[in-house]
Amino acid sequence: MEKKWWHKTVGYQIYPKSFQDTNGDGIGDLKGVIRHLDKIEKLGANVIWLCPVFASPMVDNGYDISDYMDIDPSFGTMEDMKELIAEAKKRGIRILMDLVVNHSSDRHAWFQAALQDPFGKYGKYYVFREGKDGKEPNNWRSIFGGSAWEKVPGYDNLYYLHIFTKEQPDLNWENPKLREEIYEMILKWMDLGLGGFRLDAISHLKKNYQYTNLPPDGPDEYNMAFEYFNNVDGLADILCEMKERTFAPTDALTIGEYDHMGPEDVEDVIGENGSFSSVFDFCHTLDNVRNPKWGNTVALFDDYRDQLFAAQKIVDGRGMLCNFLENHDKTRIIDRFLMPEDQNLYSEKMLPVTNFFLPGIVFLYQGQEIGMRDDPKQSIQGFVDKPTFAIYDRLIAEGKTDAEALEQINRESREHSRTPMQWDASAEAGFTTGTPWFPVNKNYTELNYEAEEKDPDSLLWFYRKMVAVRRREDLEETFLYGTLIPEYETVSGVLAYRRKDEKNNVLILTTSLADGITLPFTDTIEEVLLNNYDTCEAGEETIRLQPYQCLVLKVKE
Numbered sequence: 001m002e003k004k005w006w007h008k009t010v011g012y013q014i015y016p017k018s019f020q021d022t023n024g025d026g027i028g029d030l031k032g033v034i035r036h037l038d039k040i041e042k043l044g045a046n047v048i049w050l051c052p053v054f055a056s057p058m059v060d061n062g063y064d065i066s067d068y069m070d071i072d073p074s075f076g077t078m079e080d081m082k083e084l085i086a087e088a089k090k091r092g093i094r095i096l097m098d099l100v101v102n103h104s105s106d107r108h109a110w111f112q113a114a115l116q117d118p119f120g121k122y123g124k125y126y127v128f129r130e131g132k133d134g135k136e137p138n139n140w141r142s143i144f145g146g147s148a149w150e151k152v153p154g155y156d157n158l159y160y161l162h163i164f165t166k167e168q169p170d171l172n173w174e175n176p177k178l179r180e181e182i183y184e185m186i187l188k189w190m191d192l193g194l195g196g197f198r199l200d201a202i203s204h205l206k207k208n209y210q211y212t213n214l215p216p217d218g219p220d221e222y223n224m225a226f227e228y229f230n231n232v233d234g235l236a237d238i239l240c241e242m243k244e245r246t247f248a249p250t251d252a253l254t255i256g257e258y259d260h261m262g263p264e265d266v267e268d269v270i271g272e273n274g275s276f277s278s279v280f281d282f283c284h285t286l287d288n289v290r291n292p293k294w295g296n297t298v299a300l301f302d303d304y305r306d307q308l309f310a311a312q313k314i315v316d317g318r319g320m321l322c323n324f325l326e327n328h329d330k331t332r333i334i335d336r337f338l339m340p341e342d343q344n345l346y347s348e349k350m351l352p353v354t355n356f357f358l359p360g361i362v363f364l365y366q367g368q369e370i371g372m373r374d375d376p377k378q379s380i381q382g383f384v385d386k387p388t389f390a391i392y393d394r395l396i397a398e399g400k401t402d403a404e405a406l407e408q409i410n411r412e413s414r415e416h417s418r419t420p421m422q423w424d425a426s427a428e429a430g431f432t433t434g435t436p437w438f439p440v441n442k443n444y445t446e447l448n449y450e451a452e453e454k455d456p457d458s459l460l461w462f463y464r465k466m467v468a469v470r471r472r473e474d475l476e477e478t479f480l481y482g483t484l485i486p487e488y489e490t491v492s493g494v495l496a497y498r499r500k501d502e503k504n505n506v507l508i509l510t511t512s513l514a515d516g517i518t519l520p521f522t523d524t525i526e527e528v529l530l531n532n533y534d535t536c537e538a539g540e541e542t543i544r545l546q547p548y549q550c551l552v553l554k555v556k557e
Helices: 030-035 037-043 078-090 109-116 176-191 235-250 266-270 297-315 333-337 345-356 386-397 402-412 414-418 449-453 459-470 476-481
Strands: 010-014 047-050 067-071 094-100 128-130 149-151 158-161 196-200 253-257 278-280 361-365 483-487 494-500 505-511 517-520 525-531 542-545 550-555
Touching: 030 037, 030 078, 037 459, 067 078, 067 176, 078 094, 094 253, 176 196, 176 235, 235 253, 235 266, 266 278, 266 297, 297 333, 297 345, 297 494, 333 345, 345 361, 345 459, 345 505, 345 550, 386 402, 386 414, 449 459, 459 525, 476 494, 505 542
Parallel strands: 010 047, 010 361, 047 094, 094 196, 196 253, 253 278
Antiparallel strands: 128 158, 149 158, 483 494, 494 505, 505 550, 517 542, 525 550
16 A cells, blocks of 8 residues: 555544634634644644535535635634644644535525526536426435425426435536536635545435436335435546546545445545545444444444444455544434443543554544533424434324434434533633533533543543554554454454554454453563553453453564
């Protein structure tokens, strides 16, 4: 594998709206990110991924972009963005922006022009089709619920496609003129000094346009039809062109949101000549809370382990996955992976070690380093996210009671990860001097950055130690390019693996067992690199893992 600068990525994802407000309007902003750059540097991160800050009506929290070359006023100005890029660079940190090009906002100038003339130049930038038998062109369901088609105002039988909300019309990637517009925009941003992009919903760019109705898979008579707009044949050609025109010439770090990557996809997606540097694959985070094993920490842990190793086996050293546990679309890991009786400082420190030393790059999410938690609501009115309400309506339509629907949403809502960052114990957790756009978690007086900064045994300090081990000069090459050897794969409650090359042999051991476990062990320990306990109980033939213990051990060859 040819070595690249981005192979050393330890990323930190920021949801700007909830990170730090500096002007008292209750919404986080770019100046707020600049304010905390020193903390991110101290953590050890060298890449920051910003969720969307482009101009947007904010129907989907910025994932509906109305101007790709402007910053939304709620976040600041283009000058603020340039300052952020420059200040991050001084600290050895590169900035990634969130690129959303499967769709635009319905307020984008292109779509407004398309509505005036759906058959003209800009109409061809989107997907317009005539209805069938007085209904939509087909019965595809939007990812957020309801039909994936919306009737065009002023027309009796004309619809446009939106696989997300109706305010997010899909762009027509079959149109070369549309593609040229996107490529030009990407290059302009790279010229401003960006390190690259995270590409949202990128596996949806290519659609299967047969438009036949599919058997309904729910009471609404629609079908999710995922295979018709996800990883469709021909997608690789589009992505390859995008890379050759924009990312390759600028040496950009690109991370695709790409679900269900199979062995046959690896070379095209993240291989030596693949379309992306890396991908976020959600296989190990999807629907934990819907898992039949929900309620059993150990069973969930075993399933998670198997998913992790299966994903690594698919890649098989041909590229680099992006190892992560939290992001803006998932619940917080402590509540997602650990039942209440298993939640303590030991288990909280153990969790991130499970995948942090796997092959690939790594990303943390704001608040993960201090152990921020889910914030269940007492009623559906406690949420603000439009897709949350759509899911609630669907659950009610399926026959669930209000209490049952609320329980499921509290268990899986992405809004848990979007509560404001908890900086200190002052009013509104130090996030804002005004009224926050979304309520701060009530636990902020005890759980906050300032309190953990003062406690060397805190989760925050443990994350710093973990990052330091991964980036240690004599070990970094091993963690980047060394062989992965899963260990104790059939032992329930244990997730363990070895990273090995000609210089180092490093063993990573973690357990989710409340009583701990004794394992056969014949290695000779040279150095305990990381431990969430004060002791390492290793003998000549066995090693004792204490409850929820994690160990990173440098052992003799």
